[in-house]
Structure formats: structure tokens, C-alpha cells
Amino acid sequence: MQALTLVDGISAVLWYDEGQDTDRHDMGKTRSAPTLNDVAKAAGVSTATVSRCLNSPDRVIEATRQRVLQAVESLGYTPNFAARVMAAKRSYTIGAIIPTMDNAIFARGLQEFQDQLRESGYTLLVSSSAYDPEVEREQIRTLVARGADGLLLIGHARDADIYAYLERHQIPSLVAWSYDPHMHPPSVGFGNAAAMGELAQRVISAGHRRIAMISGITQGNDRAQARVEGVRQAMTENGLNADELTLCETTYEIDKGAEAFGKLMARSPRPTVVMCGNDVLAAGALREAQRLGISVPDQVSVTGFDDIELAEIVTPALTTVHVPHREMGRKAARELIAMVEGTSEGRSICIDTRLVDRCSLAEPPGAQ
Amino acid sequence: MQALTLVDGISAVLWYDEGQDTDRHDMGKTRSAPTLNDVAKAAGVSTATVSRCLNSPDRVIEATRQRVLQAVESLGYTPNFAARVMAAKRSYTIGAIIPTMDNAIFARGLQEFQDQLRESGYTLLVSSSAYDPEVEREQIRTLVARGADGLLLIGHARDADIYAYLERHQIPSLVAWSYDPHMHPPSVGFGNAAAMGELAQRVISAGHRRIAMISGITQGNDRAQARVEGVRQAMTENGLNADELTLCETTYEIDKGAEAFGKLMARSPRPTVVMCGNDVLAAGALREAQRLGISVPDQVSVTGFDDIELAEIVTPALTTVHVPHREMGRKAARELIAMVEGTSEGRSICIDTRLVDRCSLAEPPGAQ
DNA sequence: TCCACCAATGTAAGCGCTTGCATTATCAAT
DNA sequence: ATTGATAATGCAAGCGCTTACATTGGTGGA
Numbered sequence: 001m002q003a004l005t006l007v008d009g010i011s012a013v014l015w016y017d018e019g020q021d022t023d024r025h026d027m028g029k030t031r032s033a034p035t036l037n038d039v040a041k042a043a044g045v046s047t048a049t050v051s052r053c054l055n056s057p058d059r060v061i062e063a064t065r066q067r068v069l070q071a072v073e074s075l076g077y078t079p080n081f082a083a084r085v086m087a088a089k090r091s092y093t094i095g096a097i098i099p100t101m102d103n104a105i106f107a108r109g110l111q112e113f114q115d116q117l118r119e120s121g122y123t124l125l126v127s128s129s130a131y132d133p134e135v136e137r138e139q140i141r142t143l144v145a146r147g148a149d150g151l152l153l154i155g156h157a158r159d160a161d162i163y164a165y166l167e168r169h170q171i172p173s174l175v176a177w178s179y180d181p182h183m184h185p186p187s188v189g190f191g192n193a194a195a196m197g198e199l200a201q202r203v204i205s206a207g208h209r210r211i212a213m214i215s216g217i218t219q220g221n222d223r224a225q226a227r228v229e230g231v232r233q234a235m236t237e238n239g240l241n242a243d244e245l246t247l248c249e250t251t252y253e254i255d256k257g258a259e260a261f262g263k264l265m266a267r268s269p270r271p272t273v274v275m276c277g278n279d280v281l282a283a284g285a286l287r288e289a290q291r292l293g294i295s296v297p298d299q300v301s302v303t304g305f306d307d308i309e310l311a312e313i314v315t316p317a318l319t320t321v322h323v324p325h326r327e328m329g330r331k332a333a334r335e336l337i338a339m340v341e342g343t344s345e346g347r348s349i350c351i352d353t354r355l356v357d358r359c360s361l362a363e364p365p366g367a368q
Numbered sequence: 369m370q371a372l373t374l375v376d377g378i379s380a381v382l383w384y385d386e387g388q389d390t391d392r393h394d395m396g397k398t399r400s401a402p403t404l405n406d407v408a409k410a411a412g413v414s415t416a417t418v419s420r421c422l423n424s425p426d427r428v429i430e431a432t433r434q435r436v437l438q439a440v441e442s443l444g445y446t447p448n449f450a451a452r453v454m455a456a457k458r459s460y461t462i463g464a465i466i467p468t469m470d471n472a473i474f475a476r477g478l479q480e481f482q483d484q485l486r487e488s489g490y491t492l493l494v495s496s497s498a499y500d501p502e503v504e505r506e507q508i509r510t511l512v513a514r515g516a517d518g519l520l521l522i523g524h525a526r527d528a529d530i531y532a533y534l535e536r537h538q539i540p541s542l543v544a545w546s547y548d549p550h551m552h553p554p555s556v557g558f559g560n561a562a563a564m565g566e567l568a569q570r571v572i573s574a575g576h577r578r579i580a581m582i583s584g585i586t587q588g589n590d591r592a593q594a595r596v597e598g599v600r601q602a603m604t605e606n607g608l609n610a611d612e613l614t615l616c617e618t619t620y621e622i623d624k625g626a627e628a629f630g631k632l633m634a635r636s637p638r639p640t641v642v643m644c645g646n647d648v649l650a651a652g653a654l655r656e657a658q659r660l661g662i663s664v665p666d667q668v669s670v671t672g673f674d675d676i677e678l679a680e681i682v683t684p685a686l687t688t689v690h691v692p693h694r695e696m697g698r699k700a701a702r703e704l705i706a707m708v709e710g711t712s713e714g715r716s717i718c719i720d721t722r723l724v725d726r727c728s729l730a731e732p733p734g735a736q
Numbered sequence: 737t738c739c740a741c742c743a744a745t746g747t748a749a750g751c752g753c754t755t756g757c758a759t760t761a762t763c764a765a766t
Numbered sequence: 767a768t769t770g771a772t773a774a775t776g777c778a779a780g781c782g783c784t785t786a787c788a789t790t791g792g793t794g795g796a
Contacts, residue, residue, distance in 0.1 A: 049774085
């Protein structure tokens with residue numbers, strides 16, 4: 001399943017006809033929708049002038065404009081979007097493909113992305129790929145097909161041919177939720193590895209040595225990969241053996257987080273901290289801990305990532321990494337528009353994350 | 369804000385250019401996206417044949433088709449959606465405008481609607497109007513502008529000029545979540561009045577006389593209006609004075625339901641039953657009841673409408689009206705497609721609702 | 737062998753709009 | 767008045783595709 005968000009909009013005309021001409025007798029007023037031409041005639045000007053009235057009013061003298069606008073009004077004219085796109089080679093539409101709509105993370109960032117686009121006169125078309133690369137590929141084609149002027153993608157990880165396709169179609173694209181200035185396309189996001197590394201550093205500083213992690217599926221997900229990598233690096237830097245990181249991969253669902261946590265707790269020796277790939281997973285872990293009668297953070301610490309609303313609501317409140325999603329959405333929109341309008345070649349922008357200390361992380365049990 | 373859902377899709381080409389010609393030196397391979405013409409040349413056939421290969425493969429001989437398909441493949445050709453829409457006057461896109469995406473009710477029905485459309489090769493574009501008629505009007509234009517072959521609307525209540533506009537543009541439309549065979553456009557839905565009336569009948573039969581209702585905003589919402597009307601009629605039929613119905617209108621939010629319930633409980637004499645316009649409102653009422661220490665259904669009964677997941681989860685579980693949303697979505701899709709394809713003039717279809725007895729409705733306190 | 741017929745393919749006319757370029761109107765300065 | 771510059775408008779060529787109609791070639795029956 002996919003979903004699209006549309007903001008604002010232009011207009012068009014369309015009527016259906018079908019081979020199946022049923023013998024309808026009521027072919028009454030088959031007066032079809034008015035076109036630019038009709039307006040032009042009604043206003044006694046050329047179609048060019050009407051077009052200019054609508055698209056760059058200042059290039060038309062007041063009196064004429066009045067006359068045209070009135071004709072538009074009285075005819076109930078609505079420009080045909082498809083025709084406009086064809087002629088102008090521009091749709092003022094931006095496409096975005098996100099992995100899922102079920103996660104508040106993307107919703108929040110996208111909302112801001114959309115608002116920003118709207119302000120600049122663009123419409124957003126969103127669709128979700130359900131973390132399936134094939135679906136994503138299909139949707140990219142669909143969005144390009146529908147005339148998207150630019151595309152927002154999540155993370156860099158995808159087949160090269162997709163980038164080639166975008167290149168060929170000359171569709172500027174931007175990656176978000178990830179930051180890597182050396183990659184193409186440019187990205188507006190945060191360093192997942194660094195952010196998670198910082199959190200891991202905090203964990204290690206607190207005295208934890210037996211570290212476990214519940215990660216999202218890393219396959220085809222550079223954010224998930226980077227988060228794991230961040231933990232590994234922090235371990236190495238602190239003289240720990242990164243290979244001893246107990247890793248559990250699962251999809252981003254609360255139930256899965258609970259399940260993974262259960263498995264982790266069954267191991268012996270038990271990890272003293274469970275770092276989760278995101279807050280949703282962490283919420284699941286917390287729920288399972290409660291069910292199992294394991295006290296967090298007294299017996300085991302838990303950390304999250306993203307700092308969505310959930311993080312504050314659960315008990316204990318999550319120690320997590322705050323990601324300024326709205327800021328990211330806003331900056332991504334600005335940059336992508338600049339690319340589409342040719343005022344930028346595409347810059348990568350790094351968004352700062354911030355550790356949020358709450359209650360789910362403490363010293364390991366038995367520590368003094 | 370609006371939101372669109374897109375399923376499946378065709379394709380297109382588009383490249384951006386902008387007055388601002390930055391002096392880029394890397395004007396390397398400006399080979400733009402391939403068109404039908406390119407494919408035709410590559411395959412050594414006419415554009416008509418390529419088009420036929422893609423749209424009605426059986427009208428082209430096997431050998432030719434092979435050749436064409438291979439050219440398509442090797443060129444990485446993607447048809448231009450806008451051009452296709454223009455030429456064919458058909459977009460295989462259906463638009464839907466729902467009042468809100470926050471309500472599980474529409475989500476569920478739409479999901480099915482969408483799946484059904486997809487099966488028939490149509491794409492769904494959804495947008496939400498936030499219950500604002502002006503926004504809805506705008507979105508209808510936008511959807512028509514984007515070439516929707518048909519439109520799904522919720523409820524009949526909207527200005528006549530909108531229907532005129534749709535008529536003029538020859539866009540078949542269908543109303544859902546409401547049923548009234550005498551109205552235009554045709555509707556696929558359920559009798560809101562009858563369904564609510566049935567529930568009210570049950571309430572009255574249980575012995576309730578002091579009835580209160582928390583309704584959604586009835587202004588511009590024929591479903592809400594009909595539900596109120598249903599209660600009124602049932603009262604009248606049972607010899608009660610419909611004017612004595614204590615009515616509280618509010619938006620469909622859980623908090624608002626709670627608030628309204630609080631006000632109702634402050635009245636004296638207190639109603640013995642609070643019938644809610646939907647389950648969300650009822651959930652709010654239940655929450656407030658708990659907060660106020662009012663026992664449901666011992667001290668006061670509460671009913672819902674829709675039977676969404678929530679209805680089973682709350683305590684006590686809601687006595688409500690079950691609406692088969694999926695069935696409605698499916699039938700609406702089929703009917704709308706038939707209308708778009710000219711095989712139906714538009715029939716109205718009534719979906720049966722069903723009372724669901726759970727625990728929130730009991731006899732009034734003090735009844736024997 | 738010839739012709740009628742039909743299936744396969746080609747030809748070309750738009751669909752409704754934007755926009756580069758040509759033309760005309762306007763007006764200040766000579 | 768005349769001229770030149772500039773602003774306002776018109777003209778017409780497409781954008782990439784579909785499809786009605788024309789053309790071609792192959793088939794079977796007389």
C-alpha cells in the first residue's frame with residue numbers, strides 16, 4: 001500500500017468517453033469544460049494573454065487582466081493540469097517516498113516538508129514503500145511519471161540503476177533522514193552513526209560492558225546500519241570488543257521490540273543494557289520488561305532513538321537521541337526547491353541531534 | 369492539510385529548466401528521457417504500434433511486440449503520464465475527498481476502496497478536507513485538475529455549484545458513508561438515520577427516558593444530521609417528546625467527547641444514557657466517566673457508532689452500530705468504476721449495518 | 737488466378753497549454 | 767511631428783501521446 005499527500009493544487013479538465021456508447025438519448029447539453037481558448041475568445045484576446053494573466057499577471061496590463069479574469073470567472077474555467085505540465089515541462093509537484101507511514105518519525109518530518117513546499121507553491125505527493133526496494137523502485141517511476149519536478153528519498157541505500165534513471169530523467173533528488181556529504185544524491189539529515197555513537201559512549205561511560213542492541217533490519221537501510229556501526233565504533237574506541245555486541249534485528253514494530261527484548265533477556269549472561277534502533281522498538285522492550293518483571297533501569301537499561309512523543313510517555317521515560325525532524329523537513333524542502341529551480345547544485349546539510357537524558361538509562365546493576 | 373493516496377501507477381518524463389541558466393560546464397550527456405518516438409525508431413515501427421503494444425498488446429503481432437518491448441526495455445522508456453492523459457482523456461485515476469484521515473473509519477473503508485481500484489488498474493488519489501467545505505471545494509478542483517476520472521465524496525451535503533462543476537466537467541461521482549437513493553449523486557452507504565434509530569429503539573426499550581446525545585457537528589454533515597434524526601424519530605415513535613433530547617454538538621475528538629460528557633453529567637436531572645455520534649466520542653465519554661467516578665453502565669449508559677477497533681478495547685466495551693466499512697469500500701469502488709467506464713449510470717447501494725450489543729448499555733439506574 | 741476480407745501497421749490530427757519570437761501600441765525625447 | 771525604446775499582445779510551434787482512418791499484405795473461396 002502506498003499513500004500520497006497533496007497540498008494545494010492547480011486544476012484541469014477531463015471527461016470520460018468509452019467505446020461502449022450506450023444509446024443514451026439525453027445527450028442534452030454536451031457543452032464540455034471550457035478551455036483556454038474559450039476564455040480567450042470570451043475576453044477577446046489571444047490564448048497567450050490568458051495564459052500570461054494566469055501565470056505572470058504583471059506581464060499583462062490591468063484592463064486586459066480584468067477582462068480575462070472575468071471571463072475565467074464567468075466560464076468557470078479551470079486550467080488543465082496535464083496540458084500545463086506538458087507545455088511547461090514543470091508540474092510544481094514534488095514526490096517523496098518514505099518507507100512507512102506507520103511511524104511518527106516520517107510523519108512529523110514530512111508534515112513540515114510539505115508545509116514548506118506549499119509555501120513555495122509546490123504540491124507534495126507522498127507514497128510509502130513498506131521498506132520494499134521493489135515497491136520503492138516502482139513508486140519512483142510512478143512519481144516521475146506523474147511529473148514530479150523533484151524527489152525526496154529516505155537514505156542512500158538503493159540500486160544504482162535507480163539513480164541512473166533519475167539522472168536520465170533529469171529529476172533532482174535529495175536524500176533525507178541520513179547525512180553523508182560524499183554520497184550522491186546530496187543529503188539533508190543527521191549522522192546516524194555519530195548520534196548513536198554518542199549515545200553508546202554515554203552508555204559505556206555509565207559502566208555498561210555487556211551491551212545488546214535491537215536494531216531495525218539493516219539490509220537496505222543505511223540508517224539502521226549506521227546506528228549499529230555507531231555502537232560498534234564506540235565500543236572499539238573504549239577498548240571493548242565490538243564483536244561482543246549482541247545484535248538482534250527486527251522490523252520496526254512495538255511487538256517485535258518486545259519479542260526481541262524477551263530473547264535478549266533469556267541469554268546468559270544477560271546484557272546490562274539494551275540499545276534500541278528507535279523509540280518504537282524501545283517502547284516494546286519496556287513493555288516486555290514490565291511483563292517479565294524486570295525493572296528498568298535498575299536491572300537493565302534501555303535506550304531509544306528519535307525522541308518521538310512516545311519516548312516521554314512510556315515508563316520509565318526513554319533516554320534517547322533527539323532528532324529535530326521538523327528542522328530537517330524544512331531544510332530539505334528549501335534545498336530541494338533550490339535544486340529544482342536551478343539555484344542550487346545540491347548541497348548536503350547536517351542536522352544536529354542531541355542526547356536526551358531521561359530515566360531508562362542508569363548504571364548497570366551491582367555497580368557502585 | 370490534505371493527503372493523497374496513490375496506488376500503482378503509470379509513468380512519465382519531465383525535466384526541469386529554469387530561466388536562471390547557471391553557467392554549468394558539465395553539460396555532458398544531455399540526452400533526455402526517451403519518448404514514444406525514440407522507441408518507435410529503435411524498434412523500426414510507428415509510434416502507433418508502440419502505443420498499441422503498451423495499451424492493447426493483443427492488437428499487435430507477437431514478433432513486433434517482442435521487438436518493441438525490447439526497445440522499451442533497453443531505452444528505459446517510461447511513458448509520459450501527462451501526455452497520455454491529454455491524448456486519451458483518461459487518467460485511470462480516481463479521486464477521493466474525505467473529511468479527515470485521523471479517523472479510523474475512513475481509513476478502513478478507503479483501504480478497501482483503494483485495493484479494489486488497484487485490481488482494476490486504477491490509482492487512488494485521496495485528500496482530506498478537515499471538514500471544511502471551502503477546502504473540499506478546492507480539493508475537488510485540484511483532483512479534477514489532476515485528471516481524476518471519477519470522484520468519491522463523503523455524504524451528500526455540499527453546495528449545488530460543486531455538483532454543477534462536476535457535471536460540467538463530466539466527472540462521474542459517487543457518495544459514500546451515506547445512503548439516499550433519491551439524491552444525486554448516487555450513494556453507496558448505509559442509512560445513518562435508520563441505523564441510529566435502531567440503536568435508539570434498543571435504548572428506549574431498555575427503559576431509558578432521559579436521553580442525551582453527543583453528536584458530531586451537524587452543519588454540513590448529513591451523516592451527523594441523520595444520526596440525530598434517527599434518535600429523534602425513535603423517540604417520537606415511542607411516544608417520547610423528541611424535543612427533550614439533550615443534544616451536544618462537538619467535533620469528533622476523544623477529548624471533545626470527554627468534555628461533552630462532563631457537561632451532560634453536570635445537568636440535572638442527569639440523562640440516564642448518552643448516545644454518541646461515533647465510537648471516538650463514546651470513548652471520550654467513557655474516559656470522562658471513569659475520571660468522574662461515574663460507573664458505566666450502572667449509573668449511566670453510553671453507546672457508540674461505527675464499531676471500530678476502539679469499541680472493543682475500551683472498558684466497558686461499547687454497545688454500538690457495526691458498519692461494514694470494507695464491504696462499503698469494495699462496492700463503492702466497483703460502482704464508481706462502472707460509472708467511469710460507462711457501464712453504469714450510477715446505482716445507489718445500501719449497506720446493512722448491525723447492532724452490536726456489548727456492555728456499555730444497560731437499564732437505567734433504579735429500573736427493576 | 738482473382739477478389740473480398742480481415743488483421744497488422746502506418747499516417748497524421750489533435751488533446752490544452754506555454755513560450756520564443758514577431759508585431760503592434762505607447763510614450764518620452766528630440 | 768518623428769524616432770527609438772519599451773511594454774503589451776498576438777502568432778504559432780511544439781510538449782508526448784492516442785486513435786480514427788488509410789494502407790498494406792496475407793488468407794481462403796470461387
